[in-house]
Amino acid sequence: MNTMTAKATPDTAAGTRESGEIRLVGVTKKFGNAYAVESIDLTIPHGSYCCLLGPSGCGKTTILRMIAGHETPTSGEIFIGEDMVVGKPPVERGTAMMFQSYALFPHLSILDNVAFYLKMRNVGKEERRGKALEMLERVQLDHLKDRMPAQLSGGQQQRVALARSLITNPKVLLLDEPLSALDEFLRLKMRGELKSLQDELGITFVHVTHTQPEAIALADMVVVMDTGRIDQADNANTIYNRPKTPYVARFMGGQNVLTGTVESNAGGAGTLKSEAGSTFEVKLNDSSATVGSKLSIAVRRDQVTIRRGDEASSVGANSIAGIVEATEYQGSYVKVTLRAEGDEFVANVSDRAFFAEPVETGDPVVATWNPEDIHVLSKVDTGGAGDSYLDGGH
Amino acid sequence: MLPTYLQVAPLTVVLTLFFVVPVGLVVLVSFFRYQMLVGIVPDFTLKNYVDLLTNPTTWTLYQSTLKFTLIVLAITFALGFWIAYFLVFHVRNLLTAIGLFLVCTVPFWTSNIIRMISWRPVLGKEGLINSALLNTGVIDQPIEWLLYSDFSVVVAYVHLFTLFMIVPIFNSMARIDKSLLEAAVDAGASRWGVIWNVVLPLSKTGIALGALFVVTLVMGDFFVVTVMSGGLSGSATSGIFNDLQFLNYPRAAANAVILLIIVLLIAASIFRLVDVRKELVR
Numbered sequence: 001m002n003t004m005t006a007k008a009t010p011d012t013a014a015g016t017r018e019s020g021e022i023r024l025v026g027v028t029k030k031f032g033n034a035y036a037v038e039s040i041d042l043t044i045p046h047g048s049y050c051c052l053l054g055p056s057g058c059g060k061t062t063i064l065r066m067i068a069g070h071e072t073p074t075s076g077e078i079f080i081g082e083d084m085v086v087g088k089p090p091v092e093r094g095t096a097m098m099f100q101s102y103a104l105f106p107h108l109s110i111l112d113n114v115a116f117y118l119k120m121r122n123v124g125k126e127e128r129r130g131k132a133l134e135m136l137e138r139v140q141l142d143h144l145k146d147r148m149p150a151q152l153s154g155g156q157q158q159r160v161a162l163a164r165s166l167i168t169n170p171k172v173l174l175l176d177e178p179l180s181a182l183d184e185f186l187r188l189k190m191r192g193e194l195k196s197l198q199d200e201l202g203i204t205f206v207h208v209t210h211t212q213p214e215a216i217a218l219a220d221m222v223v224v225m226d227t228g229r230i231d232q233a234d235n236a237n238t239i240y241n242r243p244k245t246p247y248v249a250r251f252m253g254g255q256n257v258l259t260g261t262v263e264s265n266a267g268g269a270g271t272l273k274s275e276a277g278s279t280f281e282v283k284l285n286d287s288s289a290t291v292g293s294k295l296s297i298a299v300r301r302d303q304v305t306i307r308r309g310d311e312a313s314s315v316g317a318n319s320i321a322g323i324v325e326a327t328e329y330q331g332s333y334v335k336v337t338l339r340a341e342g343d344e345f346v347a348n349v350s351d352r353a354f355f356a357e358p359v360e361t362g363d364p365v366v367a368t369w370n371p372e373d374i375h376v377l378s379k380v381d382t383g384g385a386g387d388s389y390l391d392g393g394h
Numbered sequence: 395m396l397p398t399y400l401q402v403a404p405l406t407v408v409l410t411l412f413f414v415v416p417v418g419l420v421v422l423v424s425f426f427r428y429q430m431l432v433g434i435v436p437d438f439t440l441k442n443y444v445d446l447l448t449n450p451t452t453w454t455l456y457q458s459t460l461k462f463t464l465i466v467l468a469i470t471f472a473l474g475f476w477i478a479y480f481l482v483f484h485v486r487n488l489l490t491a492i493g494l495f496l497v498c499t500v501p502f503w504t505s506n507i508i509r510m511i512s513w514r515p516v517l518g519k520e521g522l523i524n525s526a527l528l529n530t531g532v533i534d535q536p537i538e539w540l541l542y543s544d545f546s547v548v549v550a551y552v553h554l555f556t557l558f559m560i561v562p563i564f565n566s567m568a569r570i571d572k573s574l575l576e577a578a579v580d581a582g583a584s585r586w587g588v589i590w591n592v593v594l595p596l597s598k599t600g601i602a603l604g605a606l607f608v609v610t611l612v613m614g615d616f617f618v619v620t621v622m623s624g625g626l627s628g629s630a631t632s633g634i635f636n637d638l639q640f641l642n643y644p645r646a647a648a649n650a651v652i653l654l655i656i657v658l659l660i661a662a663s664i665f666r667l668v669d670v671r672k673e674l675v676r
Contacts, residue, residue: 070576091582103577107595116591117581168581 019081020094020171020204021046022067027076029062036062038228039076044221046081049198049205051215054225054251060208061176063225067206068097068174080172096170100177102161104149110136111145114163135163155186166201173198175207179214191217212252216240224248241300246381249298256304256345258320259296259381271317272297276341279317281371296381303373304347306336308359309366319368320345324359338367417654424647434643442648452633452649456656459629462544462619463612466551470608471601473552474559478600479593482567483575495564498557510550510621517541517549542624550622555611559604566600567593602668606661613657630656 022044029037037059044050052060065071067078069090078085085093104113111132112119118128136142139159149157158178165173178194179187195218198205209215215222216236223233224247232244243249246257260272260280270284272295282297309321322340329335334354338345347367359365427437446452477498485491501509516522517540524536539545570593578588616631630653637646 068580070579089582090580095580097576097580099573099577101571101573103571103573105574105577105592116578116583119591120578120582120584120587164577164581 019046021079021081022172022204022206023077023079024063024067025077025079027063027066027073027078029059029066029071030074035228037066037073040230042223042230042233044204044206047202047204048220049195049218050207050221050223051219052206052208052223052225053210053212053215055210057227058225059228060210060223060225064097064174064176064206064208067093067172068095069093070097091168094171095174096165096168096172097174098158098161098165098176098178100180102149102157102181104157104160104164106149109146109148110141110152110160113149113160114167116164117168132163132167135167136160138166139163154182155190158182158190162197170203172204172206173201175205177208177210179209179211187214194218216252224251226251242375243298244377245379246296246298246377247379249377254301254348255298256301257296257298257377257381259294262291262293262295265291274320274341278320278341280374281317282374282376283371284376294380296377296379298375298377299369299373301335301346301348302333304349304367304369305353306338306347306349306359306365306367307357309364316368318371318374319366321364321366324361324363324365326361327354327359336365338365340367420647420650422647423643424651426644426647428642428644433641442645443652445645446633446649446652452630455628455630455633458627459613459631462547462551462629463609465548466555466612467605467608469548469552470556470559471605473556474563474604475597475601477556477560478563478567478597479589481564482570483572483593498560501553502557506554506617507621509554510618513546513550513553513622514541517546542622542626544623544627547619547622547627550618551612551615554618555608558607558611559601562603562607563597563600566597570596598668602664606664609660609664610657613653613660 024040024042027037027040052063054060062071066073069088073086080093111129114135115128115132118131133142133145136145139162141156141159179190182190191214207218219236221233222236222239224231224239226247232239232248240252240254243252243255249255249257258274258280260274263271263273265284268284270282272280272282280297320340322338322345324336325339326337327334333348333350336347336349345367424442425438427435427439429435481491481494485494519536523540527533528536574592575588578592583591614631616629616635619627619629620632634646634649
């Protein structure tokens, strides 16, 4: 760590190095006539680990590239610390980007790849190689310094890319799907390393990913994006447990979204009735939910219990009847997928409970939950956007 | 499955028939004797080589050929590199890039001779450039060196051969991952820094191949230099041509062998600089 701060001193780039806070104000990016990103407002606090999460084509990479300076916003302003950075080159912004393909220079040795930034600043050969070697030692690759990038494994290449980014002593590190090219084992390992690196350096990390568990495991702040817009930006726990919109609930996985019409609202204790006739008890603290209006709610998959049941007639409040479509053993729990009221409904049943009373595909079951586990969404569900994509989470 | 020797047989036959045998014959004939009125007499003599190497004209011709080669190489490289760079990194639309690329090949839709002759009305004494300059009063005497000079030879060469430089460089550049350029910018490289440190080294193969094309084309030419210089300049190959006209095949063959050796030496030095074979399988 001390070597890092020591390296900060020769830096002459403009601006103060203190704050790595990123502020996007009304940022829009159009490619031709299509909006990649539409009037985004977002503040990423200094020193936080922020994950931009969303399906492919949602604009998350465009945001990253605009922060990095590889893309110019069509309108809007981007601040890093106190400086308005639109139009400035990356080095003046104090950002460093790690590319998805790592973008190591294939004609340069590992050492010269890492030393590239110093070469561009006209640091002498001996000095820059010395510093690059220190940086390679940090990522434990100093023994490979004379290899060419093509001779390294994916994980090693990524470490080199990391070293090459960090040697610029950035206040913001931008990572474009950094773990997507790695196999499962390495991905988990590097995930842990990225997190501890960020803790150690204390600079802002912005990490683009389409993998929910990655975002939840890493981020202090998760920004969930839907086609060019931010749906919710919050800490991981809130995003996962209290999603604002049906889209976020679906995208993060782990939630079932149900929609119904408000039947009654007696001082915050309301009931919803779904189109198929099931009733759900809901705590309504918001007066806009008038009787007759539609409302969507979410319930976590692992807070649902299932039992065998025959007909909807026997179903009480806070439950839904359906037919088992699939069961999938996940080790500590069993993922039971139901077809209920024409929609998919998933219950994650603990393995002990499941095997005490196993159900099979085609069995009629009733899924039940406690009303206090219900979470009211701020938007009415209009069907999942990008549904095919949403099934990944558990 | 055919036996291995049968699989390589067709190529071997073609190469032997059209490459090894003719070159072997030329080498053989270069040691024969030439007798006025009789023609070629089988012999083993070094006379042809001694004749050539002691003749100052040979040296002058080779010197002028090498001069043209170097000048044309420099100009076609400069043009080829920037045109390829523009096509690959500045034209964002692939269709436009392909369209512009085709425009580069337009000169090749007509024959060599027409392309050369068409320079005459442009460069001639009463040609386009001279009359334009005269009419605007920039000069009051037509510029003589525009046509039938080294200048016009170089112009014709550049016109004819730049495409051979563009194509391989374009090919190399097209394979450069665009994110490498961004990574360089991210590390603080200026536009020139990116070109010098990333684009140029990664286009080496194309440059080497293009240089090889241009060198062999210019070194092997006698037609362009004769037409465009109005017979004032010659090339190494013109020496061979002259000997052939006098049916002095042995000396022509000896000259051809010398030329071949020089071209091979240049090619070898290009390949020493860039491992083209390794790069091509990349």
